[in-house]
Amino acid sequence: MVHAGLILLNWTFHAVHIGILLLNTFGWLFPSTQTATLTLQILTLMSWFGLGCIYGFGYCCVTDWHSRIQKHLGQSGFPGGYIKFLVDRMTGMNADPATTDRITAVVLLIAVLCSISKTLV
Numbered sequence: 001m002v003h004a005g006l007i008l009l010n011w012t013f014h015a016v017h018i019g020i021l022l023l024n025t026f027g028w029l030f031p032s033t034q035t036a037t038l039t040l041q042i043l044t045l046m047s048w049f050g051l052g053c054i055y056g057f058g059y060c061c062v063t064d065w066h067s068r069i070q071k072h073l074g075q076s077g078f079p080g081g082y083i084k085f086l087v088d089r090m091t092g093m094n095a096d097p098a099t100t101d102r103i104t105a106v107v108l109l110i111a112v113l114c115s116i117s118k119t120l121v
Contacts, residue, residue: 006073013066017082020044020062024108028115038115044108058101 024044027037044060052059058081067077078085080097083104087095 003073006069009069010066010073013062013069017062017066021083021086025111028111028118034115034118038112038119041108041112041115045112048105058105 020040023033023037024041027033027040047060048058051061055064060082063078063082066082070077080088080095080100081104084095084097084100087093087100
């Protein structure tokens with residue numbers, strides 16, 4: 001029963017992660033999600049930089065919790081982060097973690113600028 005619960009949590013966290021990624025990246029495009037998007041982007045940046053001062057740059061509590069679930073399931077978790085995990089899974093390659101982090105940061109910063117410009121208009 002516990003194993004089934006962990007599997008359900010694992011899939012739930014995949015859905016949450018992908019939802020966060022999509023909203024952070026594209027939510028600014030839709031008037032109905034702009035406020036939620038900017039809020040989530042600010043929370044993401046606070047996690048990356050605020051909690052990152054304690055746990056390391058780019059720290060994400062969602063990734064941390066998801067990784068713990070994965071480890072309880074006997075999987076490796078996300079040693080290079082969730083985005084790297086997705087890139088590796090989708091392409092079959094072993095993406096460079098530093099490059100993945102840089103691209104992720106640039107995409108988020110561009111999305112934040114788009115959110116701010118849409119919110120101010």
